[in-house]
Amino acid sequence: MSMWEYAPAPESREIARLKESYRPFIGGEFVDGGGEPLKSINPATEEVLTEVGTASSSDVDVAVKAARKAYDKTWRKMPGAERAKYLFRIARLIQERSRELAVLETLDNGKPIKESRDSDVPTAAAHFFYHAGWADKLDYAGYGPDPQPLGVAGQIIPWNFPLLMLAWKIAPALATGNTVVLKPAETTPLTALVFAEICQQADLPPGVVNILPGAGDIGSELVEHAGVDKIAFTGSTEVGKLIQRSVAGTSKRLTLELGGKAANIVFDDAPLDQAVEGIVNGIFYNQGHVCCAGSRLLAQESVVDELLEKLRYRVSTLRLGDPLDKNTDIGAVNSAEQLAKIRELAESGDAEGAQRWTSPCPVPERGFFFAPTVFSDVEQSMRIAREEIFGPVLSVLTFRTPDEAIAKANNTPYGLSAGIWTEKGSRILWAANQLRAGVVWANTFNRFDPTAPFGGYQESGFGREGGRTGLEAYLDV
Amino acid sequence: MSDNRISVAKTYKLYVDGKFPRSESGRTYPVTDSKGAFLANASHASRKDVRDAVVAARKAFGGWSGATAYNRGQVLYRVAEVLEGRREQFAAEVAASEGLPARKAQSVVDAAVDRWVWYAGWTDKIATVLGAANPVAGPYFSFTVPEPTGVVGVLAPQESSLLGLVSVVAPVLATGCTAVVVSSADRPLPAITLSEVLATSDVPAGVVNVLTGKASELGPWLASHGDVNALDPTGAGPLGRVEIAREAAGTVKRVLAVPEDEPDWTRRPDIARLRRYLEPKTVWHPQGV
Numbered sequence: 001m002s003m004w005e006y007a008p009a010p011e012s013r014e015i016a017r018l019k020e021s022y023r024p025f026i027g028g029e030f031v032d033g034g035g036e037p038l039k040s041i042n043p044a045t046e047e048v049l050t051e052v053g054t055a056s057s058s059d060v061d062v063a064v065k066a067a068r069k070a071y072d073k074t075w076r077k078m079p080g081a082e083r084a085k086y087l088f089r090i091a092r093l094i095q096e097r098s099r100e101l102a103v104l105e106t107l108d109n110g111k112p113i114k115e116s117r118d119s120d121v122p123t124a125a126a127h128f129f130y131h132a133g134w135a136d137k138l139d140y141a142g143y144g145p146d147p148q149p150l151g152v153a154g155q156i157i158p159w160n161f162p163l164l165m166l167a168w169k170i171a172p173a174l175a176t177g178n179t180v181v182l183k184p185a186e187t188t189p190l191t192a193l194v195f196a197e198i199c200q201q202a203d204l205p206p207g208v209v210n211i212l213p214g215a216g217d218i219g220s221e222l223v224e225h226a227g228v229d230k231i232a233f234t235g236s237t238e239v240g241k242l243i244q245r246s247v248a249g250t251s252k253r254l255t256l257e258l259g260g261k262a263a264n265i266v267f268d269d270a271p272l273d274q275a276v277e278g279i280v281n282g283i284f285y286n287q288g289h290v291c292c293a294g295s296r297l298l299a300q301e302s303v304v305d306e307l308l309e310k311l312r313y314r315v316s317t318l319r320l321g322d323p324l325d326k327n328t329d330i331g332a333v334n335s336a337e338q339l340a341k342i343r344e345l346a347e348s349g350d351a352e353g354a355q356r357w358t359s360p361c362p363v364p365e366r367g368f369f370f371a372p373t374v375f376s377d378v379e380q381s382m383r384i385a386r387e388e389i390f391g392p393v394l395s396v397l398t399f400r401t402p403d404e405a406i407a408k409a410n411n412t413p414y415g416l417s418a419g420i421w422t423e424k425g426s427r428i429l430w431a432a433n434q435l436r437a438g439v440v441w442a443n444t445f446n447r448f449d450p451t452a453p454f455g456g457y458q459e460s461g462f463g464r465e466g467g468r469t470g471l472e473a474y475l476d477v
Numbered sequence: 478m479s480d481n482r483i484s485v486a487k488t489y490k491l492y493v494d495g496k497f498p499r500s501e502s503g504r505t506y507p508v509t510d511s512k513g514a515f516l517a518n519a520s521h522a523s524r525k526d527v528r529d530a531v532v533a534a535r536k537a538f539g540g541w542s543g544a545t546a547y548n549r550g551q552v553l554y555r556v557a558e559v560l561e562g563r564r565e566q567f568a569a570e571v572a573a574s575e576g577l578p579a580r581k582a583q584s585v586v587d588a589a590v591d592r593w594v595w596y597a598g599w600t601d602k603i604a605t606v607l608g609a610a611n612p613v614a615g616p617y618f619s620f621t622v623p624e625p626t627g628v629v630g631v632l633a634p635q636e637s638s639l640l641g642l643v644s645v646v647a648p649v650l651a652t653g654c655t656a657v658v659v660s661s662a663d664r665p666l667p668a669i670t671l672s673e674v675l676a677t678s679d680v681p682a683g684v685v686n687v688l689t690g691k692a693s694e695l696g697p698w699l700a701s702h703g704d705v706n707a708l709d710p711t712g713a714g715p716l717g718r719v720e721i722a723r724e725a726a727g728t729v730k731r732v733l734a735v736p737e738d739e740p741d742w743t744r745r746p747d748i749a750r751l752r753r754y755l756e757p758k759t760v761w762h763p764q765g766v
Contacts, residue, residue, distance in 0.1 A: 126614065142606065144747070237729065244726035249719030256729065413703075413728070432760045442762045449613035453621050453757045458706065459729045467609055467621060469757045477749065 009326040011113045016104040023053040024213055025196035027066035028206025034059050035214055040190060043110035044323050044332040044367040052189050055212035057221050063210040064227040067152040067179040070207030076149060076177050080136030087132030087175060089202040094125040101191055105163055106323045108190040110332030111286050113324050124167035130450035131171035141468050143477040149177035150253055150476055151229030154222040158235045159185035159334050160289040166192050168465045169232050176474040181210045183222055187335050189213035237459050255463025255473040257455055259388040260416030263409035264294030268302045270421035276310045282419055282445040284372055287333055288392040292417035294445055297396045298405050304398050312357060315372045320361045333368040342370050342391030349375045349384040380411060406434045415457030419445045489519045492672030494533035495682025501525045511576025519665045522690035527698045530686035534628045534655040535704050537683030542625045542653040546601035553597035553650060556678040560590045567639060574638045574664035588743055589643040596647035603751050616764045623755035625653035627706030630699035632692040632713045638664035640742045645709055648750035658687045665689035693717050700724035707731040707754055
């Protein structure tokens with residue numbers, strides 16, 4: 001079968017309405033931050049996109065005070081039905097500006113436009129729409145009558161789904177009556193600052209949402225600030241542990257959504273073509289920068305050869321390159337730093353004796369790209385089987401019996417997600433029950449919805465986002 | 478019974494993996510009643526005892542969490558039945574430990590039995606209350622079920638030697654978790670007697686392990702142990718809780734938020750403790766023909 005030639009189909013970067021500079025958003029206004037401005041880079045071209053003002057330590061203080069004032073004077077007193085209307089407005093404004101947000105996200109993050117356009121931005125809008133409806137129905141959420149908010153929430157989010165993670169954090173916090181100070185990731189602050197404009201357009205009361213661009217030190221300031229009642233963090237397990245230690249012994253509430261090393265288990269009766277699609281989606285979606293990525297493929301020995309052959313063929317058809325091109329499957333790695341980390345871990349796979357296969361796809365000369373990679377003959381003791389790579393690198397292990405599959409799948413300090421591929425219903429339910437992970441996808445992978453709670457077991461963190469369960473993170477219950 | 482009969486005193490030991498061993502350290506400490514009169518020598522548990530207890534609790538977790546909710550409910554109800562049968566003994570021990578008048582001690586024991594019954598009834602209901610069918614926007618069946626988080630380290634209340642103890646241990650078992658409990662240091666005797674009840678109530682070995690000793694010494698070991706998933710720091714006191722919370726961060730343990738001072742254990746509980754020991758798990762499957 002010959003490959004089809006694709007004509008270039010780039011989305012116009014003009015749609016992003018990129019500005020020459022962006023500034024922190026505090027108390028309803030864009031202000032000059034006291035921190036050193038940072039340059040946000042397009043990871044696909046390494047060009048500077050724009051300059052972003054960052055927060056200083058005193059800006060953190062001002063933002064927390066603005067959030068406190070908004071909480072005391074306006075937001076906590078407002079009837080839930082009125083809060084709801086602001087959230088509905090925000091959901092609609094995200095939908096209206098979705099094309100702009102999608103292109104901006106792709107420029108800043110490097111993810112393919114088809115993902116930001118079809119997944120990140122619409123799901124972000126859906127989160128606001130879903131939580132809007134909760135604001136005046138909290139009595140029915142199962143936490144007793146009239147559950148109370150916590151106060152000011154400090155929220156720190158990662159660079160892999162910048163706008164979507166913002167939505168996961170801000171929507172439930174606001175619906176339950178909290179105000180927020182959010183720090184976007186250092187390398188991906190732009191859509192959060194357009195979101196700040198959306199808050200202005202929605203006429204959201206000043207101080208209810210504050211956005212502070214900055215690096216890890218600003219995150220630490222926020223975590224340690226005495227005026228913050230709740231910390232919500234999504235990011236690495238390493239940083240999550242530091243945050244948990246930092247808030248230990250205080251009255252601050254904490255939820256953590258951390259790393260993972262998910263097993264994607266393929267049993268011998270699985271529909272292999274369908275499983276291959278799920279495996280590809282599981283590890284190559286968003287360049288593998290997904291905390292719940294299916295980074296460990298556990299294949300039953302009797303089908304591993306056939307599966308790998310199909311998998312390699314399918315992976316070789318993935319198109320890597322310009323993230324703005326509508327036909328691109330795999331975009332750019334978000335930063336040079338992350339690319340170096342992926343390379344280092346992949347080299348450890350070579351050194352420890354795993355067999356590396358790399359897609360023959362052409363790789364652009366400029367920009368941060370890493371071709372889809374599959375390691376076979378991986379042993380559980382290898383670093384590529386234990387550590388989160390956060391890149392387009394799949395480790396393939398094998399098993400003989402279902403019990404062995406479960407034992408290997410659970411042999412990790414993480415516990416965020418897992419996948420099961422089999423045609424046998426009873427085996428799906430058995431395996432779903434045995435897997436120690438917060439999300440289990442059976443005959444599918446990487447599905448997200450605001451109504452479905454998401455979060456991890458063990459060192460993948462605690463607390464859930466989404467659904468009725470997710471409201472608990474922002475209520476004093 | 479003649480008035481001058483010499484009574485047979487009980488040796489109070491630890492409860493680990495369904496057995497009653499002494500501390501491997503060989504250490505003991507004297508336990509007195511509220512007026513300072515000698516009652517018994519209790520085992521003074523060590524770090525090694527903590528580790529043995531965690532191994533036992535982990536080993537028991539698969540069976541206990543995998544048992545049907547109905548079965549767990551019956552086993553826990555059986556504990557209440559056996560507790561009820563030992564009312565007099567518990568009332569005497571609570572009265573001696575806590576310095577309560579007999580009638581008051583009796584009502585504390587009654588409340589403890591009732592508390593156990595309350596939690597026993599939750600085993601096959603909590604998943605209905607906390608679980609969900611998720612109406613996702615796509616052709617998928619998605620549901621969320623709460624599952625037990627694993628091994629829970631419990632630093633039992635220092636003041637309330639039976640009702641407080643039951644109020645913190647029963648919710649752990651009701652969720653399907655297993656427990657390593659450090660009893661009140663100065664009032665450990667009701668905890669050991671409760672262990673005898675557990676040992677004779679069809680609670681599988683290792684599901685509950687009870688150590689007598691100091692929360693300040695054993696708490697940090699539990700908090701830093703890699704095979705403990707959650708902690709109730711009630712008995713650690715305000716200062717001890719800070720250290721324990723810091724140690725717990727190393728393995729991202731769930732640490733129960735507890736009030737500064739011991740609460741009034743006679744107040745009717747809510748399901749917050751059950752919720753804290755449960756992990757919501759969301760399962761997805763496509764729908765299609």
